[in-house]
C-alpha cells in the first residue's frame with residue numbers, strides 16, 4: 001500500500017568543484033549513500049541537467065531525505081550544486097512537472113492551492129520553518145536545494161501551472177446545445193415525477209459544476225442569450 005505523503009521536498013546533489021556543478025547520476029548518489037552505511041540512495045528520484053528523471057528509492061519505501069519527517073515526505077534531488085549554479089531550464093521544467101504529478105498521486109493538489117504557506121512543496125532548508133512551527137523535530141544547517149534555487153518562485157510556477165490547465169472538455173457547439181436541451185428535459189421530467197428536493201438538489205449541483213456551467217454559458221452567449 002502507498003505511504004501517506006504530505007510534502008514533496010526538493011534537494012541538490014551539492015556536487016561540484018571550483019565553481020563548476022556536475023551532472024550527478026542516481027548511481028553516484030546511490031554509491032555515496034551506501035558508503036554512509038544506508039541501504040541505498042535516500043531520494044526517490046534524481047533529475048539530471050537534461051531534465052531526465054532517474055529512479056531512486058521505491059516511493060512506497062520510507063526514503064532518507066530530511067531527518068525526522070521521512071515517513072511523510074517524497075524526495076526529488078537535482079544533479080549539480082544549487083549554491084554554484086541554478087537549476088537548468090530542463091531541470092526546472094522536469095522538476096515542476098514531476099512535482100505536479102506527485103501532488104496528484106498523493107492527493108495534495110487541493111491543499112497545495114488552498115494553503116500557500118503550508119510548505120506542501122518545500123526545499124530541504126525549509127525544514128527549519130517546520131521546526132519553528134512544531135511540525136518537524138530536527139533543524140538543518142544546509143542551504144539545500146541551494147542558494148540559487150528560489151522555492152517561492154518554484155511554488156508560484158507550480159500554482160500558475162495548476163490554475164491554467166485547459167478545461168477537461170472539448171467545446172463543441174451542437175453538443176453544447178444538446179446538453180442544454182437535455183438538461184431542460186431532465187428538469188421537466190423531474191417535476192412530473194415529483195422527485196424529492198434532495199434529488200433535485202443533486203441535479204442542480206450537476207448543472208452548477210464549473211465545466212457544465214461554462215459550456216452552457218458559452219452556448220448561451222454565442223446563441224445571443
Ligand SMILES: [Zn+2]
Pocket residue numbers: 010011012065124142144145
Ligand atoms: Zn537536501
